[in-house]
Amino acid sequence: MSLEDPVNEVPTMEQGRFANIAVTLHEPTAAPVSTDAKIKAHDVSVFYGEKQALIDVGIDIRDKSVTAFIGPSGCGKSTFLRCLNRMNDFIPAARVTGSVEIDGVNIYDPSIDPVQLRARVGMVFQKPNPFPKSIYDNVAYGPRIHGLAKSKADLDEIVITSLEKAGLYKEVKDRLLEAGTGLSGGQQQRLCIARAIAVNPEVILMDEPCSALDPIATARIEELIDELRQNFCIVIVTHSMQQAARVSQRTAFFHLGILVEEGETSQIFTVPRETRTQDYITGRFG
């Protein structure tokens, strides 16, 4: 459960350059942008032992839209993302203070079961990590453990719809029982997205989902993120500012554990209020 792996930043930068092509190929859907806050974070601080990794972060994240977290390595954006589905619980030294409300309920309340929470808040990781099982079983795993399918036919339907939503079904429909690890990197990442949406979550967290992918696979994932926005609240951590600009409606800039600035993506990238934001997006540091 490493936080940010500096090795993975090199391909990210390159993708940023090439991925501009995708913007011209794909027009964002004109789905209405919601203004309701799905997630409300107040004064969230995270400590790793003595070290404070995140300082009093407060943000409202809107439903049915894409929010991008940007910032230099070690700025706390991944840490904050992992607060939203309590993945930080597994880091023994990590301590979280403050509150994160999803639909008005604080997920750090002792009465909340983090396991059930993670079924509502799905996650897609930096490196595609399909289970070493068949494509079918990869997607079916979540519905199985949560008892979402009453029959084999139900399960088949969930698997197929999830793969369709992830834009993978056409490519794999003839080999659903073959190993998920045999797919290409981009297909594996879409399989992971299918796996995440199979449990019908409300929020999908994506931790640099394209940093291990080539530009074409990246473009496909970005397209997919834009489609998924109509049904889910999506939060994406990215190292690529171009990607943030392409896929997100709102952007939050983190620096040294502080949420520096949050707002409409167009505003952040054109008229940032803070000089630190401006310095970062113009490439003066980071």
Added chain:
Amino acid sequence: MTIASTSFNPPASATRADVAAALARRRKFAEWRFKAYGMVAIAISLGALAILFTTIVRNGYPAFVQSSIKLDVFFDPAEIDPSGTQKPEDIRNANYPKLAQAALYKLIGLESSDRKVRRDANQMLSQSVDIQLRDMVMKNPALIGTTQPVWVLARDEIDALLKGSISRDTPEDRRKVNDRQIGWADKLVADGRMVKRFNTGLFVNGASSDAETAGLGVALIGSFFMMATVLLLAVPLGVAAAIYLQELAPKNRFTDLIEVNINNLAAVPSIVFGLLGLAVFINFAGLPRSASLVGGLVLTLMTLPTIIIATRAAVAAVPPSIREAALGVGASRVQTIFHHVLPLAMPGILTGTIIGLAKALGETAPLLMIGMVAFVIDYPTSPLDSATALPVQVYMWATEAERGFIERTAAATLVLLGFMVVMNAVAIVLRQRFMRKW
């Protein structure tokens, strides 16, 4: 190298190229020397292994056959059943060696009534004929009064003579088999009455002070009971402990202490576990001495650290991304462990477990401490009965002087090695079968 020196050094600096060439020569020689060290080391170890195996096999293979004599035994009613009522006491107490001896005299054409000559002839038969014939009659009293062909074992010395371990060139007074016996033996062999047959007794019989009837039966059963105990106790305990420590336990000083101690336990000399077993299981808990249950418990304690360490390593080798993936779709930690981590760690766990079992199978020292060096004739029927174990049997036979026991020592070693090879092969096969890519 030459390309590099010409392209980087202008022709003017010829001395620098010379230095580079000299360095390259030295480097190449050093590399060659290092490879040579490695090859010599491998050659030495392979050579030692080859010598070991050829010695054991050469010494041991004769024990897999045993000289037997085919006698036409007349089950004389006058001897077995004088009253004619087939009383069990009569049948049990009859003088069976006399019947076998009479059959042998007929075969070798011995008519002399000289007691010394007769004794020489009697000494060609194993003492086991008594029990062998008695068991035949007790099982089937209808044999009384009939003549039956029976394969009986030849005495150890005659067997050694046939296998060539007793030299005919040795002067008669310093040889265990006299000229008269050699003559009879040659006659029996020439008549096809004495042949070397496969020695099932080696795998079936219990302890015996006669080499020709001594076998590994009790040791095999004892080892089986001990392996079963280890399998039933050490494997579940070890795997559960390892998974808990690796996946669920909080990381603090206490668990660190446990971890250090487990690693240290793996290095504790096995005889210490024997002492522990003697003190705790026998003196304190009052379990019987020489019992394979106690042996199994001691070996369990000894194998636990091995299994825990192997399992932890296998579990730790499962990529964390798989755990994250499972947790990310809302699996609990225990679901994650059982659905994803364990199946992926299974090859490693199995390998570690089987290697631990193999180590336990070959362990001798702790068993000596708990009295498994016992002369056990009857098959143990439960783990609480006295038994020996394969390696202990090797140790016990190695202390005997007769030629037959020397063969058996090597043969028992071969059997033990055979089990090791089989277990390791199973480990490899299972590892291949459970191996999955990710």
